[in-house]
Amino acid sequence: MNDWLPFIVIGTVTGSLYGLAGLGLVLTYRTSGVFNLAHGALAAASAYVFYSLHFTMGWPWPIAGLVAVGVFGPIAGLVSERLFRSLVATRQATITVSTIGLLLLIQGFLYWHYGPLQLRFPDFLPTKEAFNLSSVSVSWVQIINVAVGVASFVGLVLFLKATRVGKATTAVVADPALLSLTGMNPVPVRRASWIIGCSFAALTGILIAPTLGADAFLLSALVVQAFGAVAIGRFSSLGMTYAGGLVVGILAALAQKQFGAHPPWNGLPSVVPFLVLIAVMLATPSRRLPKGAGRFTGAVMRQSSLPLRARAVLTLAAIAGLIAVPSLVGARLPVYTSALIFSILFLSLSTLTRMSGQISLAHAAFAGVGAATFGHLVGNSGWPWLVGLVAAGLVTGAVGALLALPAMRLSGIYLALATFGFSLLMDNVLFNSSLLFGAVKGTGVGVRGPRPQFGPISANSPHDFYFVVLAVVAVSCVMLMGMRRAQLGRFFRAMADSPTALTTMGLGVNVTRLIAFVVSAFFAGIAGALYIVLIGTATPVSFPATNSLLYLAVLTVAGAMTGYLTSAFLAAAFLVIVPSYISLSPEVQSMAFGAVAVAAALASDGRVDWAGLRTRFGARLETAARQSTALRSRSPLGARRADEALAARPAEGTA
Amino acid sequence: MTTTSPGLEVTDLTVRYGGHLALDHINLEAPIGRLTGLIGPNGAGKTTTFNACSGLLRPTTGRVVLRGHDVTRRGPAARARLGLGRTFQRMELFTSMTVAENVALGREARLAGSNLLWQQISTPRRRAATRAATEGALELFGITGLADQSVGLLSTGQRRLVELARVYAGGFDMLLLDEPSSGLDHAESERLSAILRGLVENHDIGILLVEHDMAMVMSVCDYLYVLDFGELIFEGTAAETQASPVVRAAYLGSEEGLAEITADHEAREEAEVS
Numbered sequence: 041m042n043d044w045l046p047f048i049v050i051g052t053v054t055g056s057l058y059g060l061a062g063l064g065l066v067l068t069y070r071t072s073g074v075f076n077l078a079h080g081a082l083a084a085a086s087a088y089v090f091y092s093l094h095f096t097m098g099w100p101w102p103i104a105g106l107v108a109v110g111v112f113g114p115i116a117g118l119v120s121e122r123l124f125r126s127l128v129a130t131r132q133a134t135i136t137v138s139t140i141g142l143l144l145l146i147q148g149f150l151y152w153h154y155g156p157l158q159l160r161f162p163d164f165l166p167t168k169e170a171f172n173l174s175s176v177s178v179s180w181v182q183i184i185n186v187a188v189g190v191a192s193f194v195g196l197v198l199f200l201k202a203t204r205v206g207k208a209t210t211a212v213v214a215d216p217a218l219l220s221l222t223g224m225n226p227v228p229v230r231r232a233s234w235i236i237g238c239s240f241a242a243l244t245g246i247l248i249a250p251t252l253g254a255d256a257f258l259l260s261a262l263v264v265q266a267f268g269a270v271a272i273g274r275f276s277s278l279g280m281t282y283a284g285g286l287v288v289g290i291l292a293a294l295a296q297k298q299f300g301a302h303p304p305w306n307g308l309p310s311v312v313p314f315l316v317l318i319a320v321m322l323a324t325p326s327r328r329l330p331k332g333a334g335r336f337t338g339a340v341m342r343q344s345s346l347p348l349r350a351r352a353v354l355t356l357a358a359i360a361g362l363i364a365v366p367s368l369v370g371a372r373l374p375v376y377t378s379a380l381i382f383s384i385l386f387l388s389l390s391t392l393t394r395m396s397g398q399i400s401l402a403h404a405a406f407a408g409v410g411a412a413t414f415g416h417l418v419g420n421s422g423w424p425w426l427v428g429l430v431a432a433g434l435v436t437g438a439v440g441a442l443l444a445l446p447a448m449r450l451s452g453i454y455l456a457l458a459t460f461g462f463s464l465l466m467d468n469v470l471f472n473s474s475l476l477f478g479a480v481k482g483t484g485v486g487v488r489g490p491r492p493q494f495g496p497i498s499a500n501s502p503h504d505f506y507f508v509v510l511a512v513v514a515v516s517c518v519m520l521m522g523m524r525r526a527q528l529g530r531f532f533r534a535m536a537d538s539p540t541a542l543t544t545m546g547l548g549v550n551v552t553r554l555i556a557f558v559v560s561a562f563f564a565g566i567a568g569a570l571y572i573v574l575i576g577t578a579t580p581v582s583f584p585a586t587n588s589l590l591y592l593a594v595l596t597v598a599g600a601m602t603g604y605l606t607s608a609f610l611a612a613a614f615l616v617i618v619p620s621y622i623s624l625s626p627e628v629q630s631m632a633f634g635a636v637a638v639a640a641a642l643a644s645d646g647r648v649d650w651a652g653l654r655t656r657f658g659a660r661l662e663t664a665a666r667q668s669t670a671l672r673s674r675s676p677l678g679a680r681r682a683d684e685a686l687a688a689r690p691a692e693g694t695a
Numbered sequence: 696m697t698t699t700s701p702g703l704e705v706t707d708l709t710v711r712y713g714g715h716l717a718l719d720h721i722n723l724e725a726p727i728g729r730l731t732g733l734i735g736p737n738g739a740g741k742t743t744t745f746n747a748c749s750g751l752l753r754p755t756t757g758r759v760v761l762r763g764h765d766v767t768r769r770g771p772a773a774r775a776r777l778g779l780g781r782t783f784q785r786m787e788l789f790t791s792m793t794v795a796e797n798v799a800l801g802r803e804a805r806l807a808g809s810n811l812l813w814q815q816i817s818t819p820r821r822r823a824a825t826r827a828a829t830e831g832a833l834e835l836f837g838i839t840g841l842a843d844q845s846v847g848l849l850s851t852g853q854r855r856l857v858e859l860a861r862v863y864a865g866g867f868d869m870l871l872l873d874e875p876s877s878g879l880d881h882a883e884s885e886r887l888s889a890i891l892r893g894l895v896e897n898h899d900i901g902i903l904l905v906e907h908d909m910a911m912v913m914s915v916c917d918y919l920y921v922l923d924f925g926e927l928i929f930e931g932t933a934a935e936t937q938a939s940p941v942v943r944a945a946y947l948g949s950e951e952g953l954a955e956i957t958a959d960h961e962a963r964e965e966a967e968v969s
Contacts, residue, residue, distance in 0.1 A: 527803055527817045534789045534800050541787035544749055545801050545865055546775035548809025555814060 045176045047293040053182045054265075055289020056189030057248045058313070059282035061262055062269030063196060064240030066281050069270075070330065071212050071233040074124040074135055075453040077589075078142035080263030082116050082238055083245030084256050085146050088154060090246045091161060091254050101164040108246050113239030121234035125227075127641060132452040133399050134641045137596045140589045141637030143260060148631030150256035156627065159254035185247055192240060193282045200278075205232045257586075261310075264464065265292075267457060268313025271320040275330050288313045304472030311468050314461035318446070321458060326449050358609075362510055366503050372620065373502045374574065379616040380509045381570045384516050386595050386608035388563035391520060393592065394599055394607075395529070396556040397536025398447055401460035401588045403564050408466060408583030410436040410565025411572035412476040415487025425492045429512070432569035433562040440561020444554040463585035471580040478580060486579040489572030509570055516563060517605060523559070524604065532556055590615075590630070593637035600640040699726035701763055702869045702901035703748060703779070708757030710743050710925075717743045719925045721757070727868060727901035730891060732912045732933075734905070735922035741905045742784055744922070745871050748903075749781045750774045761869065776808050780867025782858045784874045784905075788846050794857050795829060795842040801865035802828040825864075832864035835890060851878035859887075863894075870894075870902045876911055884908060888915045913937065 061083060069075045076082075086108045093104035123142070127135050165181040172178070200206040208229045245259060252258045265288060272284025292312040299305035321329070346354070365376050385407060392398045410432040418428035446458040472478045477486055492499040492508045499508050523529045531552050534542050539549050572578045591611075598611035619629050703725040710718040718740045725731040733741050746752035748759055750771035758767050766774050780801075789797050802825045807813040817825075833839040836856045841849065846857060855878050862870060872891075876884045888911055894900045895917075906912045912919070913933045921929040921942050929942045936942055 527807070528815050530792070530796055530800060530803065531807070531814060533792060534804075537789040537791055538787040540751065541783070541789070542800070542804055543771045544751070544775055544781050544787075545804035545861070546772050546808055547804035547814070548772050551809050551811055551814055555811070 044294065044297065045174065047297045048290055049173065049176055049178060049182065051290035051293030052286060053185050053289070054248070054251065054293070055286035056186045056282075057244050057285070058262075058265040058269050058289050059285020060189045060192055060240055060247075061244040061266035062273065062281040062285050063193060063278055064237035064244075065263070065266050065270050066273055066275065066278060067196075067209075067233045067240075068120075068237035070276055071209060072121070072124055072230050073128065073331075074139065075457075076120065076124075076142075076237075077136070077139040077263060078120075078146060078260075079237075079241050079266060080260040081143045081146035081150075081256075082113075082120075083241040083248070083262050084150060084259030085116070086112050086242035086245035087161070087249040087254055087259055088150055088256075090249070091154075091159065094164060095161075105246055109239055109242045113242035114235045116242070117235035117238035118231065120238060121231050123638070123642075125230070130641070133393060133397075134596070136399065136453060136456050137593055138638050138641035140593050141634045141639075141641060144590065144593060144630045144634030145638065146634070147256050147260050148627050148629070148634055151627035152625065152631060154254070154256070158258075161249040161252075161254040163250045165250075181250070188243065188247060189282070189285075192243065193278070196236065196278065199236075205229060209233055264310075265289075265313045267461075268316040271313075271317040274320070274324060274328065284316075288316055291316070304469055304478055307468035307472060311461070311465050314464055318458055318461050321450060321454055322446065326451075326454070329450075329454060331452075359514075366506050373506055375617060375620045377502065377506045377509050378571075378574055379612040380506070380513050381567050381574060382612035382616055383609045384513055384563055384570070385567035385591065386598075386611040387516060387520055387605070388560045388567065389591055389595055390599070390604060390608050391532070391563070392556055392560035393595070395524065395536065395604065396532040396553070397539075398553065398556060399452070399456045399459070399592075400443075400557075400560065401456050401592060402443060402463040402466075403591050404583045404585055404587040405463040405466040406436050406440065406561045406564035407568030407571060408471060408476070408578075409439050409561075410568030411489065411578045411583065412471075412487060412568075413565065414569035415477075415489050415572055415578060419488035419490055425490070425494065429566060429569050433565040436565025436568065437558045437562035440557040440559075440564075441554060443561070444557035447553045447557060448550040460585065460588065463588050467580075467583065467585035471583065476580070477578060477582070486577045487572070488577050489569070489575070491573060505573070512566065512570065516566065520563070521605065528555065590633060593633055597633070597636045597640045600643060699728040699901075702727040702729075702761070703871075703903060704760040705744070705748060706758045706760070708744070708747055708759070709755045710740070710747055710752065711755045717925050718747070718754070721922075721925075721927050723920050723927065723930070725869070725901050725903040727762075727899055728895060729917045730895045730902045730904060730915055732904050732906065732916035732919040733922065734909075734912055734919060738924075739922040740925040741922060742873060743925075745781060745873055745903075745905065748774075748871060749779060772809060775805060775865075775867070778868045779871070780862040780865050780869070781871035782855075782862055782873055782875060784877075786851075786854050786858055788854055788858060788861075790847045792846060793842065794838060794844050794846055794849070794860075795833070797846055797857055798832050798860045798864045799825050799829045801832070801861035801863070805865050805867075828864040828866060832860040835863060836860040837886070852880065852883060855879060856883075868900050870900060871905075872902060873905045874907060875904070876906060876908050884911055887911075891915055 061079065065076060065079050068079075089112050090101075090104050090108040093099045093107055094101050099107075120142075124135070124138070127138055163181055165184050167179050167181050169177045170180045170183050200210045205228055208224055209232060212226070212229055212233075244262065248262060249259065252262075266285070268288035269281050269285035272287060273279075273281030292309045295309040295312050299308045362380075366373055369376055385403060388406070389400065389403050392400050413435040414428050414432040417423040417431055418425055423431070443459060443462055447455055450458055466476075470476055491505060499505055524532075531542070531547060535549055535552050535556075542552075543549050568583070572582075575582070594615050595607065595611045598614060599607040601607070602610055614633075624632070705721060705723045708718055708721040709716070721740075721744065723731075723733070723744075733744065735741055743752065747754045747757070750759075750766070750769060750773070754767075758765060760766065761774060761777050761779055764777055766777060766779075769777075789800065792800075803817070803821075806821055806825070807817075830839075833842055836859055838853065838856050838860060841853060841857075846854065849857065855875055859872070859875055862872075875891075876887055879887060891902060891904070892915055895902055904912070904916060913936075916933055919929075919931060919933060919936045920927060921936060921939075929936060929939050931939065
């Protein structure tokens with residue numbers, strides 16, 4: 041028992057802070073329907089505000105703390121409320137991407153302003169021993185941390201019970217649909233909860249920073265710990281959320297004791313909250329999970345308005361351009377090769393998110409699996425290059441099938457969280473094992489991806505490799521375009537539009553989801569295999585989980601402008617080619633992608649999605665208006681008039 | 696009257712949302728070869744009945760038997776493969792796709808089912824069957840001219856017809872139609888009535904119809920069920936329903952309401968005769 045007690049004490053302290061972060065997250069999720077993935081980033085920002093005021097400018101800590109929690113928190117809350125209010129009616133995926141954008145924006149800013157290195161964040165609260173618990177010393181700072189957590193929880197409960205806004209908030213948390221029935225204005229309720237939620241995040245940030253250090257990445261990942269707490273509270277109960285924080289904190293501390301010294305399992309403590317999250321979500325019937333804001337359905341695919349011949353000409357020009365690239369760009373060629381590889385990854389992501397209406401925050405992990413498979417088969421075991429490439433796709437496809445299991449039960453934000461959890465598990469634990477990138481006796485860490493070799497012909501030079509990749513891209517495009525137009529592609533697109541209709545016509549949509557995940561993972565695995573060939577050697581840190589967030593944000597930005605194929609190439613260009621020319625630091629890049637993702641999400645409200653929205657809400661209004669003209673509009677002429685009328689509508693909507 | 700065979704049989708169906716009793720021990724039968732109407736004021740439980748029959752909603756108690764198979768524990772896709780097709784009051788169309796693609800999916804989805812292989816590949820024979828079913832359905836509902844239009848750009852009435860064509864192309868023999876005429880004008884409703892009668896009389900199809908257009912209900916339905924606040928308050932032929940004091944009192948609320956409908960119906964029949 042005495043071995044475990046210190047860990048239980050530490051776990052209780054951090055767990056109380058996780059619970060505090062979780063409370064803020066639940067409050068905002070239940071009142072606005074937006075699951076704020078940037079919650080941890082806000083905590084990080086607050087910690088840095090405190091850092092500047094207290095450590096750099098020398099303000100006394102109570103004042104610095106008051107500014108960080110009492111000024112920065114509420115301002116962040118007000119801004120967030122305003123930002124997300126306008127997104128309520130868009131697709132859930134759009135809302136998710138906008139919170140990812142905010143996360144990238146804040147994280148990028150912090151890296152840029154404070155530097156990528158972890159800053160020392162000394163304890164500002166007294167660390168003297170307060171008392172001794174059967175020979176385990178408990179310090180004042182630990183007591184204060186727990187006390188603040190408990191006090192915030194009790195304060196929140198009292199606020200909800202005693203004030204008018206609080207009572208309205210309680211009602212909304214219990215059943216959001218009730219608010220619309222009471223006739224109460226939802227804005228003050230949402231504003232209050234965003235202010236409280238963000239202040240809680242700010243408070244968590246400055247209290248946990250002495251433990252984690254001032255590190256934008258670690259602090260942003262705090263939201264991950266809060267996920268576990270929130271899951272135990274089943275995304276609605278405040279009491280269970282706080283208790284859940286304690287459970288996650290203690291479990292993580294115990295895992296630290298048990299596995300801390302045993303690689304690759306030493307990464308396990310940091311994914312405890314996600315294991316909890318996934319376990320809870322898989323055990324909870326999906327109808328018991330509260331529904332978030334936004335619509336689950338409605339495709340965002342755009343159909344090209346160009347005539348067939350113009351499209352053919354443009355396609356040919358693009359192909360000619362791609363073939364000419366090596367003779368035009370000189371030493372930059374690897375950048376273009378890399379972009380081509382990423383275009384396959386984006387095609388894979390797009391197949392899942394845009395064509396089939398699913399969401400995935402696991403694509404970095406998929407690419408990693410493909411890369412590791414290829415490295416082991418071709419680099420270590422000497423399989424033929426092409427066979428290894430296909431095998432990498434197949435193995436990743438099998439992993440994708442595994443991830444289709446949560447997709448059959450969950451949608452929207454819950455699916456996003458489950459896939460991200462998988463990505464974190466791969467990144468923190470499994471990538472370190474010798475099965476993937478971990479050290480094998482004799483070879484050291486990482487696996488090698490040899491350049492292409494087809495029998496006696498080798499394609500060793502960057503020039504040759506570019507064309508090999510181009511060929512793979514071409515084959516992938518042809519396969520995916522063919523699939524899109526065939527029956528399977530129709531099933532995917534129909535699933536994005538209305539899974540309900542599809543199942544009432546006899547299609548087993550869970551099977552369709554499975555196929556979508558396998559197809560997507562297959563191509564992500566191919567991209568990963570090509571990537572390891574490009575970079576030569578891949579290590580456990582080559583495919584960080586957070587890249588999955590970046591990929592989805594970039595694809596959303598590109599996809600707001602163009603169709604299925606083009607958006608993949610455009611996204612790859614944004615991610616890889618553009619930064620190589622304007623030499624932005626990665627921090628500024630991340631900021632820029634974040635800002636643009638938020639902007640794209642906001643812009644998509646009312647433009648890209650208009651047709652879908654209109655179908656849902658406009659149908660009834662139209663019924664009356666059209667009854668008299670319906671017969672006439674059935675003639676081709678009338679139909680065209682209907683087109684024109686609808687084409688004019690977005691303008692009315694945005695005006 | 697055509698000969699009938701067992702279609703949809705619902706016994707003792709109860710649906711409870713928390714404390715609210717949405718459906719209270721409902722029994723109804725909609726055989727093949729008969730056009731059965733299900734009417735009642737808003738909130739009576741008509742769409743809830745449809746959702747429970749098609750498997751989108753799990754009833755608290757009760758049994759749903761489809762063509763002799765007990766499907767109470769089967770999912771919506773399995774019921775569809777046994778021949779149950781439906782449309783939605785709020786129209787669930789594939790809005791990013793063309794009319795022809797929507798209609799074709801009715802057949803393709805049913806042929807592919809939950810089979811991992813058949814979802815991925817299609818044989819020439821299946822493709823031919825799909826094409827024939829699509830063309831037939833488009834023609835029956837008079838929307839062949841719209842085949843290549845995107846559904847997102849159609850009027851409500853046109854979309855209703857697309858949804859009907861889609862469920863017809865699926866080859867389902869038991870159809871649950873949720874307000875198919877709303878959004879259609881008078882002439883289109885008349886045409887729809889004729890089509891529905893034709894399906895029941897010549898195609899071995901059973902229809903359970905939820906409809907607000909009383910004139911249409913009274914003229915096309917062989918048999919009617921009347922729901923009010925989740926309870927089945929009356930069943931009988933159109934004439935019996937119109938004559939029923941129970942329906943008069945509970946469903947229509949006022950004598951004038953029923954008189955209006957009866958008058959409208961008579962006026963229609965006169966118009967048809969003349």
